[in-house]
Amino acid sequence: MGMIDTIPAAPAARLRLPTLTATICVVATLIAAAFAMSNSYYLLLLTFAAIYVMAAMGLNVLSGYAGIISIAHGALICVGAYATAIATVQYGWSFWPAAGLAAAVGMGFSGLLGLPALRLSSWYFVLITIAFTLAVTAMLADLRWLTGGYGGIVGVPAPSLFGYRFSGVAVFWLVVAVSALLWWVIANLMNSRVGWALHAIREGAVTAQASGVSPARLRLFAFLFSGAVAGLAGAFYAVAKVVVTPEDFTFDFSIFFLFVVVLGGPARLSGPLLGVLAFFVLPELLGSLKEYRMIAYGVGLLAFSIFLPEGLAGAIASLQRRLMPERKAAAAVPTRAKPIEPIAGTPVTIDDVSKRFGGVKALDGVAMALPAGRIHAVVGPNGSGKTTLLNLISGFYPASSGSIRLGTTEIVGAAPSRIARLSVQRTFQTPKLLGDLSVIENTRFGGYAREAANGFELALRLPRARREAADLDGEAMQWLALVGLADRAHDQAALLPHGQQRLVEIARALIGRPQLLLLDEPAAGLSMGELERLATLIAEMRKLGITIVMVEHHIELVADIADTVTVLDQGRILAQGSAEEVFRSAEVVKAYTGGRS
Amino acid sequence: MSLEDILALLVSGVTMGAVYAMVAVSLNIAFKPTNVFNLAQGEFVMLGAMFAWGLMTGWSLPWLAGTALVLVAAGALGLLEERLAVAPLLANARHHHGWIISTLAFSIVVLHTSDRVYGTDPQAVPPVPGASLDMVQIGALTFSTQQVAVIVLAALSIAAVEWFYRSTLVGKAVLAVAEDRDGARLNGISPLTLTMGSFAVAAAYSAFTGVIAAPLVLASTSIGMMLLVKGFMALAIGGVGNNWGALAGGMLVGCVESLSSVSATPGYRQVLLLAVVLALLLVRPHGLAGARLTREV
CATH class of the missing domain: 3.40.50.300 (P-loop containing nucleotide triphosphate hydrolases)
Structure with a gap:
């Protein structure tokens, strides 16, 4: 494109994680890993914790970022675990293709359940997922020839790679590695137009549609993604457990994941990790009253939903804001004004x-x-x-x-x-910005329909996605400079006064290169x-x-x-x-x- | 299968359908002024059944006195839920669908506390006065008078709810709040009182459903979630807000469930029902009779 003569200076690296949250996550993970190495009880406990973190990260995409509450996550993990157990034990598959099958099955069921929710209010989906969870539990007993009934399936083999058999400590590290990879993928997606679009849909979809997002497609993506992750987590669950039985997958198991996501911090990267560590690992280590745990979970869920909807991760982030002065990232204003290509x-x-x-x-x-x-x-x-x-x-x-x-x-x-x-781009009578995102992210969102890199390229930060992001970041800075807000590019949009929010909306519209504004x-x-x-x-x-x-x-x-x-x-x-x-x-x-x- | 068998299945299907319809109507009552779909509604049915067991079987109270106490207790708990789990979220527009989590949380607390208090064993509750669980045969038709009582009470109570909304000032006020909360406030209606009242009445109505259904299904702490799901299915089929639609939807769910019990195991039956509801929601998202509720920019 002719309009870019000079490569614009990339905006200063965005702070993806508040430092305090990152520190807590790293330290807590290291302590947990040290515990896991110390004896076999802790190792097993923390292997499951790592699997739960993986699963909860998937649910966070659906219930956190997309804001669609699901109770079926535990049931989808169950389906994935059974798919793995059946494929490996009864059909002699090795672990990796079985894990692929588990992810595909989880994805399929999740997409199927989500279909009505593409058009209807999301509370329908909650009830559909409850019905699904009850049906899955009942089916496990009915399909005895496939699932082994109440006895379950025994002897899920350990995965192996290039002749190396994972067991014990190696399974723990394998799960940790896969979870870390998933973290990176979700971080990439949520810091791209996909994440902003999910955010916009959660806020009521108007901004999203005005930027060219099809809410149904994005919701479907969230269903499929979270279902696939649940299935994959189920595969590791089957391996760690060796025996898969119906009694592992109670209704409370499904509630547990919602609990972890909501209390950990919905729509925050670190939420699932913090949630599992604080509300599963700690109570287990302290051995606190098991019989009353579900009541405590219920009370916690109620209290957090009212007083702390941002969860633990949100609380830590606001604590940091209060304790430490805001670190202002210097905005890189393009040094040379570049001609903007005329628009027809x-x-x-x-x-x-x-x-x-x-x-x-x-x-x-x-x-x-x-x-x-x-x-x-x-x-x-x-x-x-x-x-x-x-x-x-x-x-x-x-x-x-x-x-x-x-x-x-x-x-x-x-x-x-x-x-x-x-x-066609538009602005609104009352500015509709995504208040939690930065000004430059809001501006970038207007270019949603211009980006050619697909979800896969964004998730893995492939060259085209990186190049496009850099180009559009530069262009966004240029538009922000034009409306006079370049110095506020990295501020949270909600903190801007009303008049400036209007100007951000105009910058957001302009980056879409509208033929009609x-x-x-x-x-x-x-x-x-x-x-x-x-x-x-x-x-x-x-x-x-x-x-x-x-x-x-x-x-x-x-x-x-x-x-x-x-x-x-x-x-x-x-x-x-x-x-x-x-x-x-x-x-x-x-x-x-x-x-x- | 003989005609007698089919008729017996239909009778039990219609009876359970009436129960599901009542659950759906209680969901509607709480939904009307708030647009909140109370996920704890099923647990109020459970509480109604358990309270009835405690009062009528445990303390040997007569049916009417026991039922009156159950309704008052459930109504108070419904009010408590509204104050604790709904009002704080409705007051804050930033919470979006926060009530989904808070009402679910409330239901988890109620369910697991009841488990602690009552244990998980199913218990027997006496039938409605004048009715009994003994089977009566008229021609090919076999039924118990308790079944008849449930069907009649369901139809009468739904008629009463409809009459209330259409013919009383308070009922019309609730509909006005449902239409436009701020507009109603400007006209001197207090949405707060109506919301609190609706939650209390919905909880009491659910508990009443539990009292009359318990002799047939047995009172146990695990029935709430199942009834919530079936009530939701009835609602989805009949259209949200439509009480007569809920009755028809409930009958459909009840009959599909009972007729399929001949050849399908419980798991398949649940899958079948879920498939029916999913398919219906895809074709008719707002129910068989439901009108589209538009909410735009």
Whole structure:
């Protein structure tokens, strides 16, 4: 691409883990490993702990990052363990293909259970997973010919690699190594557009769709990924246990994983490790009252869900924020301004569009022809249908009738994410940023549909994924510099004042290289300085060639920069034309001053 | 299989279906003003059954007095749950679906505490006054009067719930809160009181379900989770919020379950039911009769 003449300076390395959390994780893991080496009881306990961490990391992707609560994780581990035991003991497979089978089976079941949840509210999924867990438990007894009934399957062989047989300590280290690898993969994914998209879906999906994310596809990914990890963990469980019986996989076993993820810290990398160490290993070592443990788990779950929804990892992170001053990563502003390649704006034709909400006509027979590369302002009193119009163009509301075309492409009826992929970007009346993420991550997210590297490349940080990330990081810095926020690139987005959040939203829209940009009241809540910057910015965008549709109350701004103005009143077009013509019209003045003769 | 056998299976299917429908309706009652799907609802059915055993069998209280006490106790616990596990989360918009975890946690505490208190053995609870567990035969039809009592009470209570929502001011207020919490508040309705009331009533209604179902299924601490799942299935089939749909859905679940018991083992039966519900949710996500609930930007 011609626009990048100089390789932009990569932004300073992001702090992926708060130092305090990382330290605690490393120290705790080392202590645990030392215990494991000391005697065979601890070794077994910690081998299971490592397997549980692996499994919980998978659940964290689904229930933490994607925010879809599942009770079926234990049942999926059970299915994976049985798949491994059956393949190795009854069919004589070796461990590795059996582990692959276990992962595939776990993935398949998880995807199947998730299908209705792609469309429905996620609480349906909770109940489906409860039903699945009960059904799996009952089936183990029924399928006696396959599962060995209550006696289970005995003698799962140890894995071997190049003639080396893993046993005892070696199995522990094998599980630790696989878990570490999984940690790295999840870290890569969650620090990429996949992770941001999951985050956006968890926050309500609107931001995600506006950036071109299909929520159903991302949710399906989370189901498949967590199911595969559960199956794999099940394979190691079968190996560590040697004997697989139904009584290992009670309902409480499933609850346990949800418990570990929620208390450890949902949507945090270190959550599963901290959760397992604090709430499984410690109680086991202390030998605390086993009979009352489930009650304690329940009380803990209730208390954390109310008082500490960020879990242990979140508590440690906020402790660090309080104890240690924020380490400000110096933002690398591109040293040389690079020319940004012009964008071919798209013309928009709106034809006789109406939108009814029940009996209310929010828009009634609206028609507009917007040539490419111009600034079109839509003004009108509150409730006149301005935002509804933007929601129709971006696909968040389906039009009741009429046609909207981008160039020659009809978009009425298309999903918002598909419209976003046609290079339509938008901002919102109240900025919808992902508050927990940094400003630059929020900006990068706008380029979601531009990234070519697939999930696999992102997970393993293959060359194309790395190159693309570096390029887009540089470009994001450039856009942030343009909106005047380069120095805040690494700050948490939620900490920015309202006006600056708006500007971040514009940067997020611009990195998507929109052919059509929809701005919903961009000037609302801006300071005088920010307002000037906005006017320059919009002029800059026009120069690039972007078609802009802007809903705005700030009449001076509109009069200054808009090429054409449409006045809406009660869902109908009151006046349309150049800014001068429109604002001189008597009808418009009347609608604005409230005089209805 | 003879006609008598099929009819007997249908009777037991319809009876269990009525129970599932009542669970579904209690889920609806708590859901209406809050949009919270109370995962502890099944445990209130269990508590109803266990309390009834303790009061009627243990303390030999008469049925009516025992049932009244059960309803009051369960209602109080429902209120407690709302205060502890639901209100703090509804007050904070950042918690999203936090109530899924908190109501599940509440149900875990209730279940395992009951295990400690009552033990895990199933216990017998006396039938509704005037009914008995003895089998009566009329032509090809075999049934017990307790079964009839359960079906009749389910239908009557659902009719009463529907009448309440449609014809009383408080009922209409609940529907208004369900529609628009803030809007209702502006009109002088207190969503807080209605939420608390709905949780208490839903818990009491669940407990009542437990009292009348217990003579048939036996009272044990393990029945709650199973009833929650079947109640959810009835709800998913009938459409969330639709009480008559819940009754139809419950009947369907009950009959599929009992008719398939002829040739399928318990495991296969559960898989079959799960498959039916999954398939239905894929084709008709909002139930057979349910209207689409839209919630947009």
